[in-house]
Amino acid sequence: MATITMKPFKTPELFLECSNISPDVFAGKSPSEISKLEVREGKIRNELGDFFEVTGTSGTTAEDTDIVIEGDCSRVKYIGMKMTAGSITLNGNADMYVGGWMKGGSIHVKGNVDSFCGIAMEGGEIQVDGDAQNYVGCAYRGDWRGMRGGTIHIHGSAGNDIGTFMLGGTIIIEKNAFIHVSTHAEGGTVIIKGDVQGRVGGQMVKGDIYVLGDVTYMLPGFKEIGQVDKTIAGQDITFRHFIGDLGERHPKKKGQEIYGNLFLRASSPSGIPQ
C-alpha cells in the first residue's frame, strides 16, 4: 500500500470544491501531478497544491492508494466523492458531501462532517468520529434511489433526514438524531443508539430501523405487533416491534403485505403507551 499525505496550509476564503481528493484520481500520479489537480473556489480555478502540501507516493490503482490528510478541512467539500477503492483518513473536520456517490473503499474522518455525508452512496465504508449534520446517507434532490449499499458509522450525533429514500446499506448513529429517519425508505437498515425526536419511518415502504434510545413522538402510521429479541452491535436486546408506515403503499409478497419495521428498545423510557 502506498500513502499520499496532504497537509492543508491555507484556508480558502470561501469553500473549496475538491472532488479530486479520491484514491481513484490520485492512483498512478506523483505528488507534483496531484498538486496540479484542479480545485474550485467559486468560479476561480485553483490547484490542489495552492492549498495542500502533497507528499508520499500513490499506488498504481485506487485499491492500493491510501490518502492521509493531516489537518482541518472544515471548508473543503466533496472529499472522497465517487471513490471506488482505497482509503482516506482525515485528521480533522470535513465539510459537505464526504463520500458522496461513493462505491467502495473506506473513509475515516476523525472530526465532524457537515451535511450530505454519504449522499447516494452505493458501497464502501464511512466512519466519522464526531458529529454529522443533516442528510446522512440521503438521496440527491428528486432522486427516488437513495443510499444503495455500504456502511456509514457516525460516532456522534446526526441531524435530520437520515437515510431518505434508502434502498440498502447500513447507517449507524451512536448518539442522537433529530427528525426524519428512513423517510420514503424501501430498504436498508438504520440503527440509532440514542434518542430521536420523531418522524421515524415516515412514508416508509420497506426497511428496518432500530432505536435504542427514545422516540419522543411516534408517527400514527406505526402499529405495534409484538416483541422480538435481536442482537445489535453485540448486545442482546428486547425490542418492541412496530410495522408501518401504514399510510404508505406497500408491496405484496406471497399475498402478504410487506411493511417497514421499526424496532424500539423495550426498556427505553418512551412516552409511547405499551
Next chain:
Amino acid sequence: MPKLITQVGCPYCGAACDDLEILVSDDGKKILETRNACVIGSEIFHHATSSNRLTRPRLRQPDGSFKETTYEEAIDYTAKALLHAKKPLIYGFGSTNCEGMSAVGRVSEKAGAVLDNCASICHGPSFLAIFDNGYPSCTLGEIKNRADVVVFWGCNPMHAHPRHTSRYSIFPRGFFTNRGQKHRTVICVDPRETDTAKLADHHLMVKQGHDYDLFDAFRTVLRGHDIPKEVAGIEKARILEAAEKMKNARFVMIFFGMGCTHTDGRNHNVDIAISLTRDLNDQTKASIMAMRGHYNIAGPGQVWSWQFGFPYCIDLSKGTHAHMNPGETSSVDLAMRDEVDCFVNVGTDAGAHFPIEAVKHLKNHPFITVDPNINMASEISDLHIPVRIVGVEEPGVVYRMDNVPIQFKKVIDGPEGVPSDEELFDRVYLRMCELTQTEPIWIHEKTHVPTTTSQVD
C-alpha cells in the same frame, strides 16, 4: 379626460388578480383611482406616484452616506462587482416580470453566480417535495368551478391573499359549485385561530410543528387503519370526521403555505401532503396547490427551469453546468456559511427577510439592491438602483400561483430615465461583456421601450 384602464394585473400577491380597473389622469402620469383591488394592491398603485420615489441610483460613500449617481456608473459598479467576486449571489425576484428574470439569468451565467429567488425562504421546500413526489395540481379556475371541500393547511389567505377566497376558493359561484360558500366545506389546519380559521367549518388546531404527524394520520385513516386517540394535539374523532368529509367530497382542494414549508421537516410536510392528495384520488378527485406569496414568484421557477433546468438555488459558478442542492446552494445557507462574496438583491427585501446573522455575513462584501422602493436591504446596501414598477409602469409576463402565465399591463409612465429590471440587467450584461472583451452570446434583439413613451392602450 381621465382614462379607465381595465383588466389590469395586480402586482401584489400570488393570486395575481387580473380584473383591476385603474383610472389614470389625462397625461398618463398619475393614478387617480383603483377599482377591484384589495387594500394592499391598491396601495402599490398609489405608491408608484408618491413624492418620495427614488429616480436615480445611490452609491454609498466612504463616510457612510448615500450619494446620487448615474445609471452608467451604477451599471459599471454592478458589472465589476459581479466579475470580481469569486462566487456572487443574486437573489430576489418576488416582484418583477419574467423578462427581468430572464435577463438576470444571462447576467448570472456570465458572472458565475448563484441564482436564487424568494422561494428559497418561502416555497422552496415545496419544490423539493415536488421533485420527490410530483405535483398533482390544477388551475384556480378549476377550484372555483369544482372544489367542494377546500383545505387550508398552514396558510391564511384572508391576510396573505386577500381576494383568493372571494375569487377562487370559498365564496365564488362556479359551474359545479353554484351555491358558492354554501356549496363548500372549508377545513383549516392551523395552530392559531386565524381569520381563515374563523371562516372554516372545521378548524383543526394542530400542535405547532406536528403537521407531518397529522398528514400521516389522515393517510393511515384513508387506508383503513386505526390511529392513536390523539395525534398532533387533535382528537381521533375530529380527524376521522375531517377524513370522512374529504373522502365524500366531489373535489378536494388542499392549499398549503408557510405553516408547512417553514416548520420542522419542511419539504417532508409538503411531500406527505402530496402523498395524501394521491391517496385521496383513489376515493375521489383531489388536487393540491402551494399558496405562492408574490404575484410572480412562480415566474423564476418557470423561467430558470427553462434556462438552466432548475427553479431555484442554481449554482452557476462551475461554468460548465448548473448545480442545485438547497441546503448548500440556498441563499441563507450560503450567507450563514460565508460562502459568497457579493450579494445582489433584486425586487425583494433580503434585509427584512433573512436572519440577521446571514445579513451580517453578506454585509462583509459588496451589497447591491435593485428595487423601486426604499426598504431595509436598500438602506444597508453599498448601491441602490431604483427601477420601474412591474404591473404599474412596466408590462410583462407573470406566473400566477397556479403557474398560469398572465400578461401584465403598464398603466402609467415610469419616472423619466428609470429603466426596467430587464433593461438594467441587459445593460449590466453588455457592460460585463465589454469588461471581459467577450461577445454577448445570448442573442437578444428586443428594443427596450423608451422610458418616456406612454404605452397605455
